[in-house]
Amino acid sequence: MSRLKGWKEIPIGGTIVEPGSSVEFDVSSWRTFRPVFDKKKCTKCGMCWIFCPEGAIKINDDGTYDVNLSYCKGCGICQKACAVKAITMVKEG
């Protein structure tokens, strides 16, 4: 995670002057539980990808799914959506 800007560095009025800068916003620290994906159980149905409210689910080259932990807030919706129970929520250390 990059260093947070000081008051002298932030554009005045909180204006965001670069488009698409929300990809730099790391929410890792919000999370209590993290989803862990079991590739062997995954049927590649994509329900986790559809239901994730944050767009934090990524598709692996083999068609299975995983999570981008920079954007995952740990809500657990993917786990509930997974019909074959391939996702487990594990408490963050």
Place this chain on the structure above:
Amino acid sequence: MKRLGLSGNYAVAYAVKMADVDVIAAYPITPQTTIVEKLSEFVANGELEAEYINVESEHSAMSACVGASLTGARVFTATSSQGLAYMHEVLFMASGLRTPIVMANVNRALSAPLNIWNDHSDAMAERDAGWIQLWVTSAQEAFDATLEAFKIAEDVLLPVMVNLDGYIVSHTYEPVVLPDEGLVRGFVPSRPLQNRVSPKFAYSIGVVGPPEAYYEMKYQVVDAIEKSREKIRDVDKEFGERFGREYKFVNEYMMEDAEYALVTMGALTGTAKVVASGLRKEGEKVGVLSIRCFRPFPKEEIVALLGDLKGVGVVDRAVTPGGPSNPLFAEVATTLYERGSRPLLQSFVAGLGGRDVPADDFKSMFGLVKDVVREGKSRPCIYVGLRE
């Protein structure tokens, strides 16, 4: 140069017209209405080329002003009392988003009971909104402060509220000198502003400031209003050079060798000055200090001008129910607290809800300040003119 007989409200409208504003969004409310009424006339008859937005409330008026200002437009609105209160949440957005909006607030008491007359409770309730607050005592000052407000606001990117007392200033006709159009344009030229919305730039404005960012963003407003002191001084100076009337953060009257003084704000100052002048003839060393710029508060001036006096009475035209003191007194006392030695301070409340404060009341306030100095101890806040 022209000399016209204008009410305080019309003086404001003329200043807004001469500043060549782009957008006016307002909702009528007594006693402010004649400002925006006059401006709508100017727009309707082609004297002022501006977008006049009729909105359904003051909340919308201020919201429209914020939006327009974020495109770089020069923006004006006016309100009073309940209208200002209804704008409350948007006032903080205006300062937080750094929009240089100029607003005339024609001071009027807040309900209940419903009251359309003058006191300062409306503006005092918004003192923490991050707005610069100027206070005037006459129609000419209202004109001058409104012109200055555009320049100050755009220099520091903060909104400015010009306060004029309801009826006493707003509806009293006085001779007002209007400078030449060219001189005014030179004083407030239109100029591009930083971080404005435009088709050229993909900016996001009005974003969320989570705990990681809010504190820094808020501090930017604190820093900007602190630094505005210097800018306001420069603008006052330039105004003086250009138009021949120079203003300061405070107006001093017979303060040079004064031992006792009253601190006032707004139109009460006139009566206080007349009374002080009379007392001077009787040999009393009294003076009057009126606050012209309430935000940022003139700390240096207060310390320099009041620090060595024997006694100072602060006249509030607003109350803080349940507080340790009233708004203006609190500011003066806090400012002087940092100084080791200071005058005895006496708090007065007067003129709520438009109650007249006649010369005799000022005479007794000056007398009471002298009394408490003799007694060596201030009294609890004295409610002048209150019937038991």
